[in-house]
Amino acid sequence: MLKNYIITALRAFKQQKQHFILNLIGLSVGLAAAILVALFAQNELSYDAQQPHAERVYRIGQDFSKLGLSVIPIFNYTLGTQAIDYSQVEEVFGLTMVSLTREAMVDVQYRDQGYKLNELYGATPNIENFIDINTLAGNLSDAMSTPGSLALSESEALRIFGTVNVLGKTLQHEQGQYTVRAVFADLPSNTHFSFKNLVDVKHDPTNLMTNSSYVYLRLAPQADPIALADALSKQYFYEEMSGKISIELHPLLDLHFTAKSPFEMKAGGAKQVVMICAGLSVLLILIAGFNFINMTVAQSAKRAKEVGVRKALGASKAQLVTQFLAESVLVALLAMTIACVLVEFLLPQFNLLVGRDLVVNYASEFGLAIVVVALTVGVLAGLYPALFISSFSAKRVLSGDLQRGNTAIWVRKSLLTLQASLAIGLIIASVTLFNQLAYLQSLPLGYQTQQRLVISELPVQEVFTKQPSALINRLTAIDGVEQATIIDTRLTVSINNTLQPTWPNGEFSGGITPVIGSGFDVVKGLGLKLLAGRDFSQEFAGDWAARIDGVTTVGTIITETVAKQAGYSNVADIVGKTIKDTGRNVDMRVVGVVEDVKVGNVQDANSNIMFLCGFNYLAPVSEVILTVNQQQLPYIKQQVITALAEVSNIYQPKINLLADNYKALLKGDERISQVVLIFTGLAVFLTCLGTFGLASFATVRRQKEVGIRKVLGASRLSIVNILAKEFLVLVGLSVAIAFPLTYLLVGDWLANFNDRIEQVFWVYGAAAIVVAGITWLTVASLAFKAASTRPSLILRYE
Incomplete structure (x- = not known):
């Protein structure tokens, strides 16, 4: 039939x-x-489903939305470990962004050849209890509990040594050396975790101010994550911060879709x-x-x-x-x-x-x-x-x-x-x-993206100085480089620091204002449009931040939005006035007003920005933005790479055009x-x-x-x-x-x-x-x- x-x-x-x-x-x-x-x-729906007890693992996030910022996924690991005191929490795991703390060196040498350890993180010894990771050689737990130890991914071992049989080999860096004690298989693509190298990092129990770790909690089967988050919020944020900042617990299985912070290990899906x-x-x-x-x-x-x-x-x-x-x-x-x-x-x-x-x-x-x-x-x-x-x-x-x-x-x-x-x-x-x-793409950003070459993640001590450092002098001497501008913020990513201003009339703002630490000539270097006042200048020594008798005095350039928030419809009237942050004892003297600058992603950008000359609060890395002749771009890039290696022992740096960084936001x-x-x-x-x-x-x-x-x-x-x-x-x-x-x-x-x-x-x-x-x-x-x-x-x- x-x-x-x-x-x-x-x-x-x-x-x-x-x-x-x-x-x-x-x-x-x-x-x-x-x-x-x-x-x-x-593929999208399978992200992190392979991790141990994935349905009971949550990542701590800090919600700053009531203060005008977003949810930040990084936290202080020492504070995070205090959650173990709750019966609902079975175990705590941490991954530390060493690039934010400089607790580990990313630039190393092997046989006189310089390398950058890509995607280097500090991990706690219980990593295998939270991540399904295939250890090819050595013991990962021991490596993460032994000072000076390094664990390499298979691809990194092949890139640096040409083989995966690398146990016991050493990599030299400025502060000593790493000894390779474990090799693990490359992580699969369907996970939000993204690291290629792991290092042992010690957390200072007295340092409760630095937020540099992704902190994960494995909860008991019947735990209530919402109630636990509320309890942690009350424990961590009290007095003046009570009700302004809160803790959120984000399910591991949802991170790929819900985590949109610029501080994510890698871009999530939608x-x-x-x-x-x-x-x-x-x-x-x-x-x-x-x-x-x-x-x-x-x-x-x-x-x-x-x-x-x-x-x-x-x-x-x-x-x-x-x-x-x-x-x-x-x-x-x-x-x-x-x-x-x-x-x-x-x-x-x-x-x-x-x-x-x-x-x-x-x-x-x-x-x-x-x-x-x-x-x-x-x-x-x-x-x-x-x-x-x-x-x-x-x-x-x-x-x-x-x-x-x-x-x-x-x-x-x-x-x-x-x-x-x-x-x-x-x-x-x-x-x-x-x-x-x-x-x-046609929106005015307030800064110029053309002819700007960005060098990212440079150590603060190498560039953030009142007098031009040896590295800055070397960079500005390159043929085709017109100017070098220093800031402590990635313009296309997010704000790193904020202050709580009290306006010149004595009125408290009631919120927080994003601030960007910068060097001199920031208006010229970023192509900002000056509406009133002047640029930061070495001719005015008082522009650079100075701490005297417990009070920081610093020159500031504010955006038009900040001037209007302070109550000045005529923005020129605020020039010469002082904005204070009484909590941190910072006096900010307004030297200029510029058009609004959009910092961050295109859907949630900040425009109420204050530039502070020489002010760097806890940020260990900075960016140098070079104004360049774009016709000489290949030559300039090669010279920058050479200068970083020879002057500061920085290898394989992140160098991109600012225009390309902005285009990536729209990808x-x-x-x-x-x-x-x-x-x-x-x-x-x-x-x-x-x-x-x-x-x-x-x-x-x-x-x-x-x-x-x-x-x-x-x-x-x-x-x-x-x-x-x-x-x-x-x-x-x-x-x-x-x-x-x-x-x-x-x-x-x-x-x-x-x-x-x-x-x-x-x-x-x-x-x-x-x-x-x-x-x-x-x-x-x-x-x-x-x-x-x-x-x-x-x-x-x-």
């Missing part, structure tokens, strides 16, 4: 080649997109991207399924006599339904095979788009899921056409009555309307996404827009495919009408418009459906940005015109051919 079903299906495919090919292409494209997205979603991709892939499958239903129902007239004969010969409705379902499933399986070929071809480009390294394992549960989805799509897409065609009356069909009733017409029109609605909505969304990104939203654009193109393509199939059927069905109209003198263009009118009416209905829904969804996405565009009518009008135009051209391409046929060839048998 099965063999007969397959033979009959193949015969039907051969007789209806166009119908078969269109369905095969549509389902193949839809399934290929779904496989790629499912692979991406599976649940929004996963949801958008998943939604769009489902839409593509639905559109492909709609095409299948539409074209199969439209072609039902060609199968009507076959059904009538089969019924006359005794075939039951169940047998006919099974036959047509077998054809549908066979098409789906063939489409699945083609889709898998497409996936293998497109996967490298898709990996570049989503920033992952995905691989399809067909001999797995994922491969089985592909088959199940293909079969399900085949059954669901073919079920209605099978039931519809098998319901034909043998008597009516064989007597020449091929009327199919209004149900089939209603189904075809409804599905085509829904397809066009989806296409219009996706076009509007993609255009709006690109407009929003272009708007963000996530660019990926969203690219994904939407690709899926929009596919949706429009599949909609055109469906329209082509239905237009082909409609044109054949109305050939006699076309012939009679030509005999009566109708022009080809008028005939084309008559045939296209039916489809354009459906497009008009789809516009009425798509516009309000798209407006709400796109508006919700735009609400995530502080700076955003307004939705404009022309985008909606253009989307409707594009879909209507494509529909008209698709129908016209077929209708014009029919209208060009001689009427005698059509009507000769009438």
Whole structure:
């Protein structure tokens, strides 16, 4: 029986080649997109699921949102260990950012060759209780409890030594040496942890001010993380900080999607991207399924006599339904095979788009899921056409009555309307996404990104000095370097320090204001626009921070927003006034006012900034921003690398153009827009495919009408418009459906940005015109051919 079903299906495919090919292409494209997205979603949802007791592990975060800042994931490890006093906490683990503490050296030498230890962290000895890490050699726990010990990842061992057999080897640094006592396998990509080297770090129990560690708690099975976070908040933050800063406990399994701080070990994913991709892939499958239903129902007239004969010969409705379902499933399986070929071809480009390294394992549960989805799509897409065609009356069909009733017409029109609605909505969304990104890229930042070369993570003592250090002198002597500017903040990342100002009139601000420590000539070096006053200058020795009798006096340049917060509508009036922080005993004399500067990410940037000359509070590293001749950029970079190695023993430094750092902020939203654009193109393509199939059927069905109209003198263009009118009416209905829904969804996405565009009518009008135009051209391409046929060839048998 099965063999007969397959033979009959193949015969039907051969007789209806166009119908078969269109369905095969549509389902193949839809399934290929779904496989790629499912692979991406599976990877995103698997982050950190492999870690021991992952469902009970939480990371401590500090919520500064009531003070105008964000949630910071780093904490003081010594304070974090106090949580073990609570019965709900089973164990505490810490990873320390040594770059923020300088408790370990990242620049080392081996056989007179300099290296930087990439992604170096200090870890507590119980690391294997929190991270599923494969130790290849040595003992990781012992290494993390022995002073001067180093654990290398496999890739780092190969990079530095050329082999993984490195136990006992030493690396020299300025303060001594490291001894390699463990080697571990590189971490998998689906984890938020990102370290390549680990070192033993001792935490000073008396230092409770430095926040430099990621602190993880494993809670008891029945613990209440919300109640525990509240208890820790009351323990850690009291008196004037009570209610202003609080502790949050973030589930390990959610960190990949929820952790957005610039202090994360690596950039997380966006649940929004996963949801958008998943939604769009489902839409593509639905559109492909709609095409299948539409074209199969439209072609039902060609199968009507076959059904009538089969019924006359005794075939039951169940047998006919099974036959047509077998054809549908066979098409789906063939489409699945083609889709898998497409996936293998497109996967490298898709990996570049989503920033992952995905691989399809067909001999797995994922491969089985592909088959199940293909079969399900085949059954669901073919079920209605099978039931519809098998319901034909043998008597009516064989007597020449091929009327199919209004149900089939209603189904075809409804599905085509829904397809066009989806296409219009996706076009509007993609255009709006690109407009929003272009708007963000055009926003005034308050500082110049062009011709600025950023050298990151330089030790404070090497550059943050009142008189130019040896390193700064060497850098400014490079041909093509016009100026060197020193700041203690990464402009495209986040603010590191804040103060609580009391304004010149004695009024307390009631909040905190972000501050940036800088060197002289910061206005010129960053390209700030000076509104009043002057730049920091070596000619004014009092600009540089000085601690006298317990009070720090320092010159400050504030942004326009800060001046207005202080109550000065005319910003020039605040120049010469003093802003105080009574808690830290800091007197800040205003020497200048500049236009607002956006520091941080594009969605949550700070603009109320104060620049403090020579003021560096606890930050161990700084940035040097070189104003350069961009035509000499390769030469300058090489000279900078040489200068850092020779003067300060700093190897493999982080050097980037400031413009590139800013572009990186928009990378996530660019990926969203690219994904939407690709899926929009596919949706429009599949909609055109469906329209082509239905237009082909409609044109054949109305050939006699076309012939009679030509005999009566109708022009080809008028005939084309008559045939296209039916489809354009459906497009008009789809516009009425798509516009309000798209407006709400796109508006919700735009609400995530502080700076955003307004939705404009022309985008909606253009989307409707594009879909209507494509529909008209698709129908016209077929209708014009029919209208060009001689009427005698059509009507000769009438």
